[in-house]
Each structure stands twice: as structure tokens, then as C-alpha cells.
Amino acid sequence: MQFELLNVDKIYEVSQENKVYGAKNVNLKISEGDFMALVGPSGSGKTTILNLIAGLILPTHGTLRHGEEDITKLSLEERTKHRLDFMGFIFQDYQLLPILTAAENIEFPLQLKNYPKKEIKERVEWALNQVGLDKLGNRFPKQLSGGQQQRVSIARSIAGKPQIILADEPTANLDSKTAQEIIDLFKKLNQEFKLTFIFSTHDQRLIDQVKTVLYVKDGQISESRIHHV
């Protein structure tokens, strides 16, 4: 199923006289298996576009579709459920809960989805295995390196078998060797499961290895470039 932004504006009202376009006339189609990056200077609108795709914020004008579903017509509760069902998230600072072990961090969103206990256990094991951390599930985040913490957050993002992963600057806090390992893991998950990825990034290594680069400037997607990899 495709995710689509159609003629989307997002206007932030900082005050009555100060309105900022976070996104301006954005048209974007994301298909199964896409591996794309939003690239642009700080404040250009990358996070805003990711938050719009996620339905975390609603467009001021325009429409957001997932398949036949118009996301802007859903209630807050329905949008939250939709996000849990179809999307996984990865952040620059991992956003793991410090009081939970790696395995428990992965479990947490699965519990919100009310899976049976046995299925939760299987999915956590599967996800830890996919990211190469099958022996470290009992460690707490502070007992793991940055790269390992990011692997836990990737495991958490895939454990619910989403259709799309939204990743905001996922390699920004990693050294270059670890960043490359994480990019290789994204590529593997993209190829093996046709899992769709959309990144926001300043990392040239990641920009060089995605299939599609979307250049963002002043809230607009100004240009897109396809890599033939």
C-alpha cells in the first residue's frame, strides 16, 4: 500500500503575526520497498515531513493517504492505532526507556498492540536476531554501546512487522564505522523484507546509499534524484 502526501502545507502558528511554513505544497508518493532520504539544511522541513507521514501532525491544507484511507479523516485514537499497526520509528538519540532491558524495550509497543504473550516472545527473539543482538536482550541501554542501542531501537521498530520505517537522523550520533554497519542493516531489512524506509539525514554515507534522494528547502521538496543501485 502506498503512503501519499497530496498538496500538503503545514503552517506552524508561532504567534498571530508569525506563521512558519514547515511544509509547503508537498507531494510525495512512497511505495513498498522504497529506500529514500530527505536531505536539506537545518530547519528546511525534514522532521515536519516525517511527522506528517506518521500522522503525528496534521496538514494545514492537503491530504494524507495510506492506500484508500484518508488519514486526515481519522480520529486521534484511530491515527494512533494506524501508526502502531503500520509504522516503525527510529531516532537520532535511540529513545530507549532506561529502566527497561533491551528485550523489554522491544516488547513495549507489542504489548500496546495486545499480542498474545507467546507471540510477543517470538517477535522479540526474531527482532533481536535480525539486528544481531540475540545474546544481549537482558542488558539495560546504559550497558550497551551507541551502535548497539541503535540496533535495539531498530529491533523495536521492526518487531511489529510494520510496512514503513520512519527514521529521523538515525546515524547522526554514531562513528563512521558503526554508522556504516547500521546502514548495512537498513539495506538488509529493505532487501530481505521489502520493508520501506524513509530517512531524514545529513550523513553523506547514507545519502549515497539510498535509492531516492529528496532535497528539501523551505518546506518544499525541490528536487529528487534516483540512484540506480
Ligand SMILES: Nc1ncnc2c1ncn2[C@@H]1O[C@H](COP(=O)(O)OP(=O)(O)OP(=O)(O)O)[C@@H](O)[C@H]1O
Ligand atoms: N512546533 C513547531 N512550532 C513552530 N515552528 C516549528 C515547529 N516545528 C518546526 N518548526 C519550524 O518549521 C521549520 C521546519 O522545521 P523542521 O524541524 O521540520 O526542520 P528539519 O529539516 O527537521 O531541521 P533539522 O535538520 O534541524 O532537524 C523550521 O523553520 C522550524 O523552526
Ligand SMILES: [Mg+2]
Ligand atoms: Mg529535524
